Amino acid sequence: ERMSGLYVDNGFDQTVVHRVVSQREKREVEHEILNLLGLPDRPRNTINRPPQVKRSAPKFLLDIYKNALGEGEDEDEKPVMHRHKAGEFDLSGQDLRAIDQSDVIMTFAAHNHHVPGVRHERGKRLWFDVSDIPPEEYMIGAELRLYHSTHVKNRKNHGSHTITAYRVLNIENGTRELQYVDAINVTSSKEGWLTLNISKALDHWVNNPDGNRGLYLSVHPADRSAHEVRPEDIGIVGFRGDPDKQPFIVGYFKSSGVRESKVR
Amino acid sequence: QKRDAKRKKKSDALSYDYRNNPYTDPGAQYSRTCKIQTLYVSFRDLQWQDWIIAPDGYDAYYCSGECNFPLNAHMNATNHAIVQTLVHLVSPGKVPKPCCAPTKLSAISVLYFLDESNVILKKYKNMVVKSCGCH
Numbered sequence: 132e133r134m135s136g137l138y139v140d141n142g143f144d145q146t147v148v149h150r151v152v153s154q155r156e157k158r159e160v161e162h163e164i165l166n167l168l169g170l171p172d173r174p175r176n177t178i179n180r181p182p183q184v185k186r187s188a189p190k191f192l193l194d195i196y197k198n199a200l201g202e203g204e205d206e207d208e209k210p211v212m213h214r215h216k217a218g219e220f221d222l223s224g225q226d227l228r229a230i231d232q233s234d235v236i237m238t239f240a241a242h243n244h245h246v247p248g249v250r251h252e253r254g255k256r257l258w259f260d261v262s263d264i265p266p267e268e269y270m271i272g273a274e275l276r277l278y279h280s281t282h283v284k285n286r287k288n289h290g291s292h293t294i295t296a297y298r299v300l301n302i303e304n305g306t307r308e309l310q311y312v313d314a315i316n317v318t319s320s321k322e323g324w325l326t327l328n329i330s331k332a333l334d335h336w337v338n339n340p341d342g343n344r345g346l347y348l349s350v351h352p353a354d355r356s357a358h359e360v361r362p363e364d365i366g367i368v369g370f371r372g373d374p375d376k377q378p379f380i381v382g383y384f385k386s387s388g389v390r391e392s393k394v395r
Numbered sequence: 396q397k398r399d400a401k402r403k404k405k406s407d408a409l410s411y412d413y414r415n416n417p418y419t420d421p422g423a424q425y426s427r428t429c430k431i432q433t434l435y436v437s438f439r440d441l442q443w444q445d446w447i448i449a450p451d452g453y454d455a456y457y458c459s460g461e462c463n464f465p466l467n468a469h470m471n472a473t474n475h476a477i478v479q480t481l482v483h484l485v486s487p488g489k490v491p492k493p494c495c496a497p498t499k500l501s502a503i504s505v506l507y508f509l510d511e512s513n514v515i516l517k518k519y520k521n522m523v524v525k526s527c528g529c530h
């Protein structure tokens with residue numbers, strides 16, 4: 132039998148004894164595959180403290196993964212909207228459309244972060260570390276998610292309230308410079324997640340990282356009959372609340388197609 | 396690879412189980428035809444499950460084997476692959492056989508921590524082989 136031509140990947144020379152790779156070599160191949168996926172190493176600051184999946188931000192994405200995407204994805208499967216199962220985060224039709232269009236979805240947990248020149252106002256200012264968003268990704272949308280609980284100790288504020296989110300421009304000498312972002316009405320009897328559209332604010336922070344001073348939440352009775360109240364007084368869970376109910380933001384992104392290269 | 400294999404063969408002829416290797420086992424003709432194969436990368440085995448939240452591992456399917464005709468019933472081949480095979484039969488030393496390669500690919504989504512609090516769900520297009528065929 133004559134030898135056939137030179138093959139790139141499927142010509143098996145019968146005179147060569149092919150060997151089975153060792154466990155170490157197999158592990159090296161696995162690491163190469165993970166490197167290709169952009170997962171070359173564990174994230175920073177997690178060696179001694181494994182991150183917690185029970186917090187609201189990872190739980191939200193796990194909910195999307197299990198109920199909207201599912202395992203065994205197929206490019207020509209039905210859109211997410213038609214195969215979504217009810218999860219605990221009350222995904223709206225707009226959310227499902229964004230999930231369908233997204234290549235990357237990121238969540239950012241709220242932090243107690245001090246910004247120079249900005250006075251700390253407990254419960255009213257939320258700050259998010261969005262520095263990991265690659266600038267080349269195209270943002271489809273972003274939302275702030277707040278949990279509204281009906282179980283509030285010594286509740287004084289009943290009825291309907293308006294929660295308004297502002298982007299903090301500056302706070303100096305007690306004077307706030309704020310830019311309106313979005314608002315939502317909530318009644319004291321409604322338990323669950325509230326969403327506010329913060330796309331413009333997130334877009335600004337991605338393009339101007341030094342201008343990220345967080346969001347300011349202003350809560351008023353819906354009829355404006357009284358002064359501003361603290362968010363926790365109407366049942367809004369802050370970043371010191373239950374881990375699975377803490378505020379976070381979600382960003383939906385379309386990939387630019389540029390494959391990121393990470394240093395190993 | 397040839398040198399390495401010859402050296403190995405001389406020094407330690409019994410270090411591999413040739414019967415379990417589809418390329419050296421004469422009875423494994425069927426397993427050498429073009430078909431889908433799996434290399435499962437277990438995030439759990441790598442002890443990365445505390446930061447790669449889902450899935451537990453990645454089915455790194457790939458296509459491997461020879462494109463010999465007649466093709467088995469469930470293997471796709473392009474018209475060009477058939478032409479390529481015929482030309483290969485005429486000039487086996489000059490023209491290679493058709494290539495065993497993916498015919499259908501799908502995406503996977505991976506959910507992992509960016510740091511101790513921020514999380515990302517990323518879709519990787521064309522990462523999972525659904526079927527193989529001869530091109």
